[in-house]
Amino acid sequence: MPPVALHRLHDETLDLENLSAYNLYLTAGAAGLRVGVADVRRNKFVALEDYAAPDGAMPLAGQVQALAAEHELVGRTGWNRVLLAVQNRHFTLLPASLFRPGDEATYLRLHHATDPQRESVHHYTHTGLEISSVFAAERGLAEWFRATYPEGRLVHHTSTLLEGVAHQNEQGNARRIYLSIGHQEVTLVAMRDKQPEFCNVFPFSTPEDLIYYTILVMQELQLNPDQDLVTVWGDLMHDSELFTILRKYIRNIRFGNRPYDLSYSYRLNDVFEYRYFELYALHLC
Incomplete structure (x- = not known):
């Protein structure tokens, strides 16, 4: 059973025959799946979709695969960039200078007991903030993402929030x-x-x-x-x-407002500006 659509907002300028001109952004968590598309040249969000998780305990991998099976955006290749943010409580942050590739599981073990059968461990380094994020993701979801978008980037939702907040225009x-x-x-x-x-x-x-x-x-x-x-x-x-x-x-x-320094299609005015902040902020990662 595919996720249930709550919002499907598309700007009429979105050209599905020219995906290389766009970035695809995804978030996946307990509430369901969210999809965003940004026009690279215009630095503008031209699509936003929100899907509620179906009844029952369907894994995130099953939800995204069910959506991709019948979706015009998710699962398609040829995008300029693709990023997926996972939403959970299984993460830790440390100074980037102390991070050593290969030690991710050791860092995370202090905060979360990872189940290797169901989870895999990943990292993302914030160059501007000089911190590294180490986090767990549902293994099936991470494997689907890696297979579908080998050049894509997996991040934790706290990373998108941190980047978005850091870019706020506050003195x-x-x-x-x-x-x-x-x-x-x-x-x-x-x-x-x-x-x-x-x-x-x-x-x-x-x-x-x-x-x-x-x-x-x-x-x-x-x-x-x-x-x-x-x-x-x-x-x-x-x-x-x-x-x-x-x-x-x-x-x-x-x-709060949407992230600054970005443009948004008038179609997105149908939702409050303080919603979907982490999805928009993927553009800053």
């Missing part, structure tokens, strides 16, 4: 907190002068869990919920319980 060196809310998990990032100081993913099942982790991180970083700015992206609405409780306990809170 000053004050520490800032950023939240990205996904399916029953929230990624919290603290940045100072465009350099990451904290990044972690927390599970939550209630709005109270969400505000607990947010306030806990702010307190650990000596930030004041009554004064310091918190920026939010992700899968929530202005009138949702999640945003209501955030606004109740954090006075200076706002929804």
Whole structure:
């Protein structure tokens, strides 16, 4: 059973006969699959698609294969670049100067017990931020991606979030907190002068869990919920319980924008600007 389409937004300029002029971006996680296409020359997103995970525990590999079997974009080759971001809590960050290729499993073992039958370990180095990300991905998904797009790049969703936040047009060196809310998990990032100081993913099942982790991180970083700015992206609405409780306990809170320095088709105006940030930010990786 293929994933269920929630959004399929295409600009009329998207030319399916000239895929080399575009980058293909994919994200895969508990909420399902997301697809983005960016025009390389115009530095512009011209397509966005969102697919909910089908009922049942279908692996991500099965979802993406079912989608590719009948899709006009996913599974096709000839793109300029292809990147896939996996969304999970199984990652760690370390200074790039300390990273040694081949030791990925050792680094990750401190934070996550990898199951070699179901998972494979990967890495991505942020050259501008001078940090390396080591993460686990569903083995079947990684194997499908490697076979379909040998030159493609696999990253963790925290890497796209870090790159996107670092490219935000914000002045000053004050520490800032950023939240990205996904399916029953929230990624919290603290940045100072465009350099990451904290990044972690927390599970939550209630709005109270969400505000607990947010306030806990702010307190650990000596930030004041009554004064310091918190920026939010992700899968929530202005009138949702999640945003209501955030606004109740954090006075200076706002929804984030799409990544700067990129253009977006008017077709994408059908969705809120604070959604799909990690998908857009793949363009910055």
